Amino acid sequence: MSRARLLVLRLVGVAMLVTLLGRLWFLQVVNGDAYVRAAADVRIRSVALPPTRGQILDVAGRPLVTNNTRPVVTVDAVALAHQPDGGRAVLTRLGEALGQPYRQIAEKVRLCGEGVPQPCWQGSPYEPIPVARDVSVPVALQISERQQDFPGVRTELRPVRVYPHGAQAAHTLGYVQGAQGRDGLEAAYDRELAGRPGRRDVAVDNTGRVTRTLRQDPPVPGNTLVTSIDSRVQSIAEQALGRALAASGGSSGAAVVLESGTGRVVALAGRPAYDPAVWTDGVTAREYEALPLLSQALQGEWAPGSTWKVASVAAAASAGYGLGATYDCPPGYTVGNRVFRNFASADLGLMTMHGALVQSCDTIFYRLADQLWQRGSDALQRTARGFGFGRATGVDLPGEAAGAVPDAASKKAYWRATRAESCDRARKGYPELADRARAAYLTTIARENCRGGGVWRGGDAANLSIGQGGVLVTPLQLARAYAAVANGGTLHSPRVGMKVVRPDGTTVRTITPPVTGRLPASDGTLAFIRQALAQVPRTGTAEGAFDGFPFGKIAVAGKTGTAESFGRRDTSWFASFAPDPAYTVVVVLSEGGMGAEGAAPAAREIWEGILGLRERR
């Protein structure tokens, strides 16, 4: 054998040796540190440990929202990708175990990316992807015990919200999506309820199986929110509201119970409502559209009707009208060229302001408003705003409506905003209306509004004085105004939350409803109003509704309200309070008819319920 040939082979061998050793040196010594870090990334997986969300309790510690755990099946996309077939076999088996078609599961675990059609997983590929919730325990056990058949698939217990009272106070409680409070108390107190997630770093093998726990920071459970809601009163209010809506044919409504002296919320009922359990398993877009998410108690706005008169009486007093003086209550009162009529055109004769409230005379207030307007006084609006109308109460719940107190400026602004439409209507009329007379009337108004307008007139003031003509209040606003009348004039920003408590029972903070103002009325005026309202259920407009009521046990005072609603049946109101228990109860039934017939009986039912609770105690 030639030495040259051997040398060639030896050289080839040396070249290979040098190449391999050089490459090894480069990988292990030059770049070793980078690979050590890369190795840790591959090997260590951080798992977020969801904290237990805090409970929401009622005033007596009864749970309104609590937690339960349910098995959830998750899939690790990375572990699946390492399967020879990309995880197809595993997902097919999983589909059989869960009773879901392979396609459905495959879509859930498909990672979103360029060119990947929906649905797909938006989250991190290193995060376990839930593919089935509310799995039965036998199925969960089957999956967790057959890990060799289900590499990358895990079953874990995840907390879900439980609502022991179903649809009761659904809007107040709100809901949770993902780990975040989305509405109601869940949103308002999210920071306190949520707690802090923990973290577990685990060493995993290439199938994603945990081989060792390296580090664990336990989650910090959320704090408990104790509310001032009394679930028994809440239940009474819900039932009374439901029955009243059914009886009156109303479309929606609300019932509010406040502690008059503190501004704390005892009950907030709203209809239509829904069972918040729907959130537990996720809501589709279509289901979401159909959910009645609006809280009628603080987002519903209606004209207050005669319940507004407490503000008008206070305005009269502040404008110098004697409350004890006598006023005529004729069937009608002419403002400008228009006759404003009493309810049912009743001629009630001479009476004091006491009578005007008890009998709910309108014409006295028309005259009052007309005279104030002629004097250029804005006492009506000023007083109304002083009662907290026209702006949100600042309750500790999201999405509250502000209501509206119309005045010259707002009327002007509205006129400007709608002028183009008015002119359009002035030309075209209302051909779509079958009622020819009404169409003609509306066209006339449109013509006037097109030529000019937006001027605050005596008629506007007259409407305002009886809680009509663009006045809008929320049930919560009205309740807090009546609570202020009851408590001697202090306006609170209502609070549902009462205390935030740590899981160990110690108090984090106590929530006191802040005082936001005082009613623009003297103690004498307020006492006068209270006295008058005390008569309403006994001998006034609510006499029928409160026939046989045990006033000796609870001295309920109140005011009926019947508000016209354009194109719809009247809005039925009853606003009431009592000295002991010092509660304020407001009921509104949209399209519920007269206040004395719809809302007042519902309020009576609530009061009787409260009385029943007290007597049982």
Place this chain on the structure above:
Amino acid sequence: MIAVAGKRHLVWAPSLGPPDRLLTLLALGLSAVGLLLVWSATRMSGDHALLVRQAVAVGGGLVLMWLVSRVDLRVLRAYVPLAYALALVSLALVLSPLGVRVNGAHSWIVVAPGVQFQPSEFAKVALALAFAVPLGELRDGQRRPGFGGVLLALALAAVPIGLIALQPDLGTMLVFAAMVAGALLVSGAPKRWLLVLVAGAAAAGAAAWQLGLVRPYQLERLLVLVRPGADPGGIGYNAAQARIAIGSGGLSGKGLFNGEQTAGHFVPEQHTDFIFTVAGEELGFAGAALIVLAVFALLWRGLSIARQAGSPYGTVLAGGLVSWIGFQTFMNVGMAVGLMPIVGVPLPFVSYGGSATVAGLVAVGLLQAVHRSKPMQA
């Protein structure tokens, strides 16, 4: 046809020279390291069956190595046609229903449940033996193989290579080709023949590419080699994980049995084709380089044996064996460190695998036999 020569009985030849102790020592050492690494690679499964099987293979292989090293080459030569024929039959059998498909290639024959072997590994031995016949048995006065000899040698190589191409097993095909090239080189075949062969191989490769005979996954493997970051979850996963495991070993390694990547089984086939990643992670540069050096020391001895062989047959045989082990080692370590495309070839003496372990040790036994045989002309 191959001419049958020599006597048909084994000669326990007291006339043989002393064995090469370094060669034996290196083969023993590498096998022992292999056992430790296989142990480490499989220990997390809690099942020692693989370790036991490998230990049995090493034991059997060492016995065969010892036996083969004691056989006179002239005696051995008599059995070459039989070995070659058996190799071809078994390679054909894997393509029959008796064959078992593992990782996409039909390369196994199941003898009994749990007992299977890989004919291509033994075919390496048979081919090395057979290939050396036309190249190494020269007529009187001839100093190097002629046209006919080279052609016959190539024909002898073509049949098993063709059968392996049908499995398909690209890695083994490349090892065979390297073995043919090495044996031809040391046989003294004329340079122009070698050049023609190299050109022919290049042309064949280009034609395969042009005709689309290169499979998509093979292209992907090449792509991964060029762009290591490509597709880390898919085809690039092996390569990326192997580099991470080896790279994280650093200079001195994490210690035997302390490899965390190894424990997590992040590198697929880490006890077989990727055993070197275990060495890289747990023994570090020091240990991994030592293993590579040990293999090359063994090859260096092998080349010396080729040079000092008593017969051209011994030279060509040793040249073929050295080329086989050398190229296979380079392929295996090269793919683990990201220098070579990923084709499944085991690391000689170290990887788990009975057939490969036994074949490798038998190859060392053959080198010893060449070393110990007296010159044929003497």
